[in-house]
Amino acid sequence: MTFKEEIQRRRTFGIISHPDAGKTTLTEKLLLFGGAIQEAGAVKNNKIKKTATSDFMEIERQRGISVATSVLAFIYRDKKINILDTPGHKDFAEDTFRTLTAVDSVIVVIDVAKGVEEQTEKLVSVCRMRNIPIIVFINKLDREGKDAFDLLDEVEQKLGLRVTPLSFPIGMGYDFKGIYNIYEKNINLFSGESKKNIEETIAFDSLESSELENVIGENAAATLRDDLELVDGVYPPFDQKAYLEGTLQPVFFGSALNNFGVRELLDCFIDIAPTPKAKMAEERMVESDETALTGFVFKIHANMDPKHRDRLAFVKIVSGTFERNKPYLHVRQGKKLKFSSPNAFFAEKKEIVDISYPGDIVGLHDTGNFKIGDTLTEGEQLNYKGIPSFSPEHFRYINNADPMKSKQLYKGIDQLMDEGVAQLFTLELNGRKVIGTVGALQFEVIQYRLEHEYGAKCSYENFPVFKACWVEAEDPKNDEFKEFKRIKQKFLAQDKQGQTVFLADSQFSLQMTQQKYPSVKLHFTSEFN
Template sequence: MSIFNILRAAKVFKTSGKIFTQIEGYSSYVKYAEHKSLEKIRNIGISAHIDSGKTTLTERILYYTGRIDAMHEVKGKDNVGAVMDSMELERQRGITIQSAATYTIWKEHNINIIDTPGHVDFTVEVERALRVLDGAILVLCAVGGVQSQTLTVNRQMKRYNVPCLAFINKLDRLAANPERVLKQMRSKLNHNAAFIHLPIGLEKDCEGILDLIEERAIYFDGEYGQTMRYDEIPQDRRTEVKERKHELIEHLSNVDEKLGELFLEEKTPTVSDIKQAVRRTVIKRSFTPVLLGTALKNKGVQPLLDAVLDYLPNPGEVENIAILNEKKDGGGETIVLDPARDGTKPFVGLAFKLEVSKFGQLTYLRCYQGILRRGELIYNARTGRKVKISRLVRMHSNNMEEVSEVYAGDIFALFGVDCASGDTFVNDNKLQLSLESIHVPDPVVSMSIKPKNNKDRDNFSKAVARFTKEDPTFQFRYDPDNKETLVSGMGELHLEIYAQRMEREYNCPVELGKPKVAFRETLMSACDFDYLHKKQSGGAGQYARVSGIIEPLPPQQNTVLEFSDETIGTNVPKQFIPGVERGFLDSCQKGFLSGHKVSGIKFRLHDGAHHIVDSSELAFFLAAKGAVKDVFEEGAWQILEPIMYVEVVLPDEFHGAIIGQLNKRGGIVTGTEGAEGWTTIYAEVPLNNMFGYAGELRSMTQGKGEFSMEYSRYSPCLPDVQEQLIRKYQEEMGLLPDQKKKKN
């Protein structure tokens, strides 16, 4: 490229100093925009339990690869925060809320990285990241070891068949014990894992690491550990290194045929033999190499980057399957996508994340096949809509860098694409392809929500529309029973974060509260009625008489209302029957015991009377309402409550405590089953007793327990609950004896 073209592209100004700055920026842009061959690409995610050091590790990776000029801490004193925590709320709280994508270069390899949240409330961010990645780094704390979210992340990796490296971080912490963490990986995660590094000192004495494969010591010099110095293994550690290397080869030999043959023949494998065996077994997910370091103290990060290149697969080594001509029942022919970067195959991409920015909707995609160029047309395989690509960008946290084309294996973003998370895009409208969708867990916590000020309703609607589109686990609905709006999510923190974002980003403060349970009222035994509605005030009056019986429906039908016209003759003319039915249904909208809906009863109209002049549909409507009111006063009524079918998954050691807790909440355990150290408890629990259960379950099971619930049936509530509901309703209506006295 001529100097003229470089200067023109760099938007040069008159000052010579500015010219060189712009040229420098342009060369950096060219460096990162350059497309590498398939073998030189890695798509990785960094996943772990909350506070294991994922974001700090990503910050170090970006610094050592030259992507950023200075490192900042997650909760830094300089108030800058980590690059990947771009949201102000993330920097204030010191936690990752949204997954963030970036890309960098290490030893001529292009590495796409997605930093994911650790908190269980934002688990969907991990789900969609792992869906599109070829490999992952599982970060474990040297003190905490295998924790609750580690187990969840491990299950997610298994679901999407993602190979991983384990990185035991925080060797500098007091009570760091990588040996214990390795044992937990083998026992709790069922990984065939072995060290490929050993620490040179722990806690404040952590100086570096010992590489078992290369048999050398690695020290990290310089102010930020940027210079790696290799040395011989200290004399007093050589025996330990030999033993650990032998253990590594044993674990590999059990799952790799080639190394197994060398092991049986008692031949000494070379460094290359061991590395190739590690790579083969990692890609097959039959072995997990365990690396060590401390990201905060700048030790062990560069060897981890080398391991990513050496052991994790490139996009061409991962089999990605699409379904051709998918049917409604889920069937269809499966085909393997070709990740070759020669452009001979049609483009296939998956939208895995949506984000609304100031420029419009930003859609993150992974290209699985073919090439996509700016200006081309693509089609949404689900809806058939076509979109012209006006801008192609690659993301570096919240910064966008324009590119003109993307290839198979790339992660990129588009603007102005109206789609849902999990949609497949193709550039050939005749190609009826769909990629496996992203698993979205069901929300477990619901709360009522409303804006504090009525004038903010427009902003409230915009915020809800945006957040529900971005996050499929954040759901919003109106409950007509209780006349309140409800939001559902993965936990109380999840909903609290969205409430804070509404206030910060949309200037719309909201109130979150416990939602009301949709109780019902029903009749316990059949009751006759005979009601006359008569009103005369000069001119045309009102006259209607209805008689019959109101009876309860069987328990399995206690959520419905039935009306039956059993009249014979013309005492109640047929044109007035709809008025009777409407009067009955209208009365059931609000019961007399607690103000909740009436259900599970049948209105049987046997007879009545009418007046040739004064009868009308309105008169019979009012007569039916009066009949229901009479039955309420004379009959025996009770309140029904929703019973939920609850499924709790937890480690075996907490089995007794959780069953006791479910009994305390009025639950009935209907069954249990266990497998591989985990127990599933099935129970039926009143919904009114389930509030706050998510937090309680996590605290009682050290964060390892998960539960899901769905509606089962309505059942009579306990007498004390019924009494509380009636008293509360009477207080609200001013019907208590002491309230009446005050009025008088």
């Protein structure tokens, strides 16, 4: 297969949603239909030992939530599909935002009963800013929920999307009989009383056919015809160009837990979804069909295998091919690196790959060379736009609870901070360590992982800070900056990269500082571009 054909057969996408909308279950079922796994884990019942394939950290299994993005790949109808399953919980949104820099399209999962929730709004607004093509999957149709048209209105109003349904439910909850697939013009029916069986599909040339009444009953047939007439009248016809430009969003209905509507979503997705796209670097636009390799690190995960203390840097290939044992330039460090065992992923199962193409995600074993946002090339000085660290909103002193394990503690903190799980600040006044996170649940994850992956125990103390701001001085030698450093000394810290950070203790203090020292710029992300 030629290089261009390899690019054309790749689809790299992320799945995003509010917690509990069924995102991880949908990921499982996509793998199931792709033949990548034989049976799915019952994600919603944590007492069952079969947990979700994509939730491979111990704490995820205990809590029943995803706390880290996982990467899964499989082949379906000769297309290579790369899925990035992201955390839905708002405390882990930073991981999700970074992942969105590595996908070419997204599927947004919405719970039929809860509708559009706050976290979904935030994530979709990021996708819209970047014009990422979006498909909406309305899940859990086997439960009582909102009316289909009400849900479509809510998606349009709350998410600011322009939708067009490509499938439509026949009934809902207890009356749920199946789905009419507008895209393929056929009906999928639930078979069996338990509503657990994979459906049968019946093709209809015309909805006027009297066969429809025989299959779903007179009332349901009349309602379906009315609904589809309304869909035709109200929503624009599907236009692939508008979808790829991010101005039209197709909607599918289904029930991931019951394997319902998932195959239709997958079949349509591989027909319409974008192949790997060009990406803007600081220097120029990089096309996916350029032959020289470029790629960037969007995630680092420590302890994929706790027995071996290994760190993996996840690299999205943007152009060219990534070959095993070939030297590539680490642009930030200015040195050439070779990788003898680059990995492809299937949740925690990894396999060594000899060659990877644009759109693929490669895991590189890392001894500390990489940080999030690093670029790899074949020699060109190229930097993909920085993936920002957001200003934390929760702060605590971190203390060593077991003096015999201080080495393990510092190694653990060091590695977990490189993952971007949280940020470490060292106070300039007394050298005490402060951890800042976007969400409070992160502290629990850090404590758990330090103990179970590094054998180190930590305790926390409250540290009353309103916001962390990165400091940029117009002229570090001028008197105003020197006075700022002297007056604010006890609120200043260094981040892991040695950048100065101002830890404001209140909104008022932040405003007064900005007024009093106009030449000192305060930023809420660590990337100033």
